[in-house]
Amino acid sequence: MADIRIHRDHALGLKRAREIAWAWAEQVEEKFDMECTVLEGKTSDTVEFTRSGVKGELIVTADHFELHAKLGLLLGAFKSTIEGEIQKELDGLLAGEAGGGKKTAGKKKPA
Secondary structure (H helix, E strand, C coil), rough: EEEEEEEECCCCCHHHHHHHHHHHHHHHHHHHCCCCEECCCCCCEEEEEECCEEEEEEEEECCCEEEEEEEEEHCCCCHHHHHHHHHHHHHHHHHHHHCCCCCCCCCCEEC
8 A cells, every 4th residue: 555645734723724625625536536525623624535446635724734635556656656646735725725715525513
């Protein structure tokens, strides 16, 4: 199994970081056929994502995003490509965060 770990610091605060994480979840649901679940907490949220050959989570706090994903044997060969796409999606949302509105992912559960 291949692991992907991505860390991004930010100064958005939890409310705005949550909105970006939910927008990211919507994007990966559509673009990569992922199933995402948002677990909302008081000081952080966790976006769990899964599909055949991929399982991971994006932890969202007031000052950083922490993504960890495990790729199955077949997708492990494409680790660098998949990691690049994940970084591109997340970085794109962070770069354009000032112009976006609030979005939510398909499923939310309180923590």
